Amino acid sequence: MTETLGAPPASRGAPPASGGGEVRHPGRRPLWLLLPGGLLMVVVIAVPAVMAIWMSLVALDQYSLRDWLGAPFVGAANYVESFAQGRVLHALWVSAAFGVLTTLLTLPLGVAAALATQTAFRGRALARSLFLVPYVLPSFVTATIWRTLLQPSGAVNNVIGSLGVDGGQWLVGSRTFWTLVLVDTWASWPFVYLLSLAGLQVIEREAHEAAALDGASWWQKLRYVVLPYLRGPLALAAIIATLSHINNFTLPYVLFGSPAPRPVEVLPMLTYSTSFETFRFGLGSAMAIVSVLLILIPLLVYLRAVRLDTGGDGAPAPRAAAAGRGVG
Amino acid sequence: MISRRSAIAALGTGSLLAVTAACGSSGGASKGGSGGSKGPVTVLVLKSAQYPDQQKKWFTDTAAAFMKETGASVKFQTFASGADEQKIIQTSVVSGQGPDVYALGTTFTPVAYATKAFVTLGDKEWEAVGGRDRFTPATLSMSGPSKTEAVGVPFLSRPFAMAYNTELFSAAGITAPPTTWDELVEDGKKLTGGGQHGVAIGYADNFDPWKFVWMFANQYGDPLVAKGKASIDDPAVERAYQAYFGFLTQDGIVDPDAAGWSNPQALASFADGRSAMMPMTGPTAIPTLEGSAVKGKYAFAPMPTVPPGESSLPSGGKPATTIVSGDNIAIADYSDNKELAYAFVKLVTGAEQQVAYTKIFGDLPTNAAAAKEIAAGSKLLGPILEAGAGAVPTPFTGAWSEAQLALTNVVVQSRSDLASGAVPPDALKSRLAEAQASSQQALDRAGSQ
Numbered sequence: 001m002t003e004t005l006g007a008p009p010a011s012r013g014a015p016p017a018s019g020g021g022e023v024r025h026p027g028r029r030p031l032w033l034l035l036p037g038g039l040l041m042v043v044v045i046a047v048p049a050v051m052a053i054w055m056s057l058v059a060l061d062q063y064s065l066r067d068w069l070g071a072p073f074v075g076a077a078n079y080v081e082s083f084a085q086g087r088v089l090h091a092l093w094v095s096a097a098f099g100v101l102t103t104l105l106t107l108p109l110g111v112a113a114a115l116a117t118q119t120a121f122r123g124r125a126l127a128r129s130l131f132l133v134p135y136v137l138p139s140f141v142t143a144t145i146w147r148t149l150l151q152p153s154g155a156v157n158n159v160i161g162s163l164g165v166d167g168g169q170w171l172v173g174s175r176t177f178w179t180l181v182l183v184d185t186w187a188s189w190p191f192v193y194l195l196s197l198a199g200l201q202v203i204e205r206e207a208h209e210a211a212a213l214d215g216a217s218w219w220q221k222l223r224y225v226v227l228p229y230l231r232g233p234l235a236l237a238a239i240i241a242t243l244s245h246i247n248n249f250t251l252p253y254v255l256f257g258s259p260a261p262r263p264v265e266v267l268p269m270l271t272y273s274t275s276f277e278t279f280r281f282g283l284g285s286a287m288a289i290v291s292v293l294l295i296l297i298p299l300l301v302y303l304r305a306v307r308l309d310t311g312g313d314g315a316p317a318p319r320a321a322a323a324g325r326g327v328g
Numbered sequence: 329m330i331s332r333r334s335a336i337a338a339l340g341t342g343s344l345l346a347v348t349a350a351c352g353s354s355g356g357a358s359k360g361g362s363g364g365s366k367g368p369v370t371v372l373v374l375k376s377a378q379y380p381d382q383q384k385k386w387f388t389d390t391a392a393a394f395m396k397e398t399g400a401s402v403k404f405q406t407f408a409s410g411a412d413e414q415k416i417i418q419t420s421v422v423s424g425q426g427p428d429v430y431a432l433g434t435t436f437t438p439v440a441y442a443t444k445a446f447v448t449l450g451d452k453e454w455e456a457v458g459g460r461d462r463f464t465p466a467t468l469s470m471s472g473p474s475k476t477e478a479v480g481v482p483f484l485s486r487p488f489a490m491a492y493n494t495e496l497f498s499a500a501g502i503t504a505p506p507t508t509w510d511e512l513v514e515d516g517k518k519l520t521g522g523g524q525h526g527v528a529i530g531y532a533d534n535f536d537p538w539k540f541v542w543m544f545a546n547q548y549g550d551p552l553v554a555k556g557k558a559s560i561d562d563p564a565v566e567r568a569y570q571a572y573f574g575f576l577t578q579d580g581i582v583d584p585d586a587a588g589w590s591n592p593q594a595l596a597s598f599a600d601g602r603s604a605m606m607p608m609t610g611p612t613a614i615p616t617l618e619g620s621a622v623k624g625k626y627a628f629a630p631m632p633t634v635p636p637g638e639s640s641l642p643s644g645g646k647p648a649t650t651i652v653s654g655d656n657i658a659i660a661d662y663s664d665n666k667e668l669a670y671a672f673v674k675l676v677t678g679a680e681q682q683v684a685y686t687k688i689f690g691d692l693p694t695n696a697a698a699a700k701e702i703a704a705g706s707k708l709l710g711p712i713l714e715a716g717a718g719a720v721p722t723p724f725t726g727a728w729s730e731a732q733l734a735l736t737n738v739v740v741q742s743r744s745d746l747a748s749g750a751v752p753p754d755a756l757k758s759r760l761a762e763a764q765a766s767s768q769q770a771l772d773r774a775g776s777q
Contacts, residue, residue: 061773062439062442062443062726063442063443063726063773063774063777065418065421065422065443065445066421066422066443066444066445068422151588151593152585152587152588152589153585168747169587169588169743169744169747171532171588172532172587172588172743172744172746172747173743173744173745173747173748174744175744257532257534258534259733259736259737259740260740261740261741261743261744262741273733276411276414276415276418277411277414277729277733278729278730278733278770279418279439279729
């Protein structure tokens with residue numbers, strides 16, 4: 001009894017004495033504390049993921065839905081069918097192009113807005129708040145607003161019509177892809193702005209002063225002082241943004257409806273239509289798994305980037321990584 | 329003092345218990361007959377966006393009438409859209425619990441039938457819901473694949489007809505609504521000019537386009553789907569699509585903006601007097617029109633039965649104008665309140681209730697006596713009911729939702745061509761081939777069940 005009571009203060013006292021987690025042995029970490037969280041992860045992530053994989057291997061549709069456990073096993077047939085149709089490949093291409101393009105467009109916008117509000121001026125707080133409006137609006141609202149604005153005789157066409165240009169159809173045909181890119185750019189650039197703003201706070205005043213003393217021009221300061229600092233946050237922003245664009249379902253669904261015009265038939269739309277409109281849950285799951293594989297590419301890049309980042313920070317990182325491997 | 333939180337908790341538990349009671353209480357006590365199970369029977373219906381308050385009142389009134397009749401209560405649950413309803417049905421079918429009674433769209437009934445999760449109505453069940461004889465015969469044709477395998481009881485009818493602007497018609501010297509589609513085009517040309525167009529069509533609607541194509545194809549003699557075979561790549565179907573697009577691209581009687589219109593936008597064009605005719609509309613448009621610039625200046629007529637480019641119905645063609653459209657009621661086979669559910673269906677398909685429903689919501693009765701009463705009392709609704717009596721059922725197969733989606737998709741993918749003024753025959757052919765392939769594949773899966 002006394003021993004157990006006595007033990008904690010000793011271990012609590014240890015870290016300040018020697019600094020860092022040096023004395024602790026990995027084996028004695030209270031890993032069981034991870035249990036509740038871990039269980040939750042299993043229920044929320046692992047179980048549905050396993051279900052999705054299982055569903056992608058059976059013929060689950062309107063005929064077998066009722067007795068879904070008995071749905072006939074068809075192996076890779078759903079995968080074969082989804083690729084044989086050609087629509088999945090097309091959707092993969094549209095999703096990737098849409099995700100990357102939108103990210104490329106939002107990067108300069110976000111950085112410019114962050115730079116513009118970096119130094120104090122009258123009304124800066126207001127400007128900063130206004131910049132966040134597109135980001136805080138629910139996707140559904142954004143899409144509904146733009147759907148209204150982009151009608152053939154909507155506000156957008158009225159404005160460019162007054163300049164003598166015929167706006168034409170925004171929600172129909174091949175232009176839909178660009179409509180989707182532009183609307184999503186409008187909705188998501190504040191995310192890049194936020195991360196850039198955070199990055200800018202890190203730059204020491206001395207760096208600015210030194211550059212000023214050296215007589216650096218505005219462009220040189222941006223190129224050689226500011227942007228190198230922003231590289232980390234922007235890389236992170238680019239990867240997370242691309243992932244969320246590829247995953248965006250609400251925007252194309254509300255803007256164009258289902259079935260989607262072919263130029264905006266992104267993977268989430270195709271998966272939705274297949275699963276919930278034609279009841280082919282097996283085929284839809286196979287498509288969802290393919291989506292996950294697509295998402296995995298930027299995700300792996302991201303994870304790798306994060307690890308390299310900690311690696312660059314200082315000595316402890318590689319050891320922590322090694323220890324992690326040891327435990328695993 | 330009961331705190332608000334515990335009151336809410338009690339409510340929550342109550343509804344939870346209702347659900348559990350509805351799905352798990354089949355133990356030993358239930359005897360059948362309305363005395364055996366005391367409900368409440370849960371009914372899933374579409375939330376009325378147009379009449380939310382009236383719908384609430386209808387819920388209360390119907391529940392009171394049901395209580396008087398059976399001594400049991402009824403609980404209404406609503407869904408916001410077709411997609412919402414499909415999700416509820418999908419989860420209920422998988423979990424074997426949920427609402428006892430469902431209002432299902434007629435074209436969705438075949439899919440619901442395919443899930444085998446709804447009660448098949450035999451003689452006993454039909455008797456319990458008031459008998460087949462009380463319904464307008466055409467409304468029964470989407471109840472099931474055959475007379476003996478019905479799952480849906482006709483609840484509401486929403487046939488499609490054509491609205492026309494009587495003032496613009498007489499100004500143009502047109503005395504009667506057209507009876508062939510070529511006549512409609514001629515009239516449309518007379519009515520086009522000065523910013524006004526002859527016809528309003530929602531080419532970007534999620535449902536209207538396939539109904540037009542289905543109508544023309546049937547009039548040409550191609551049923552699209554029959555006996556497990558799709559015939560979407562047939563020249564007749566291509567002709568149907570080209571005629572449908574041609575109103576805008578060839579005949580110029582439709583506003584070019586219509587390539588991006590949904591049904592409400594097309595209706596708005598008619599309601600403003602910017603378009604003189606609106607085919608493929610029905611009773612649910614009346615509330616909008618009554619509050620619009622054309623109030624008192626419009627009438628309905630059944631759509632023409634002679635297809636575009638023909639002077640009489642081709643041999644093998646069907647004078648189809650409207651699908652059998654509306655809602656059926658189906659009863660979940662997991663329900664432990666079946667007797668009460670039958671009693672509920674009997675109540676809401678009775679003549680008195682159906683007339684009252686039409687007066688509130690505009691959907692037309694499936695009950696024959698009620699339909700007669702409504703037709704006699706309304707000049708507007710008479711022609712719509714006439715169209716409904718001649719309605720032709722869509723193919724009753726579990727593959728229909730896929731075929732329907734494929735037919736719609738052809739229009740979706742053609743809309744950019746439509747907006748630019750012409751749909752190239754080759755592009756249309758390849759889209760039709762794709763629709764044919766996916767529909768046939770769906771039919772093959774349906775056939776192997």
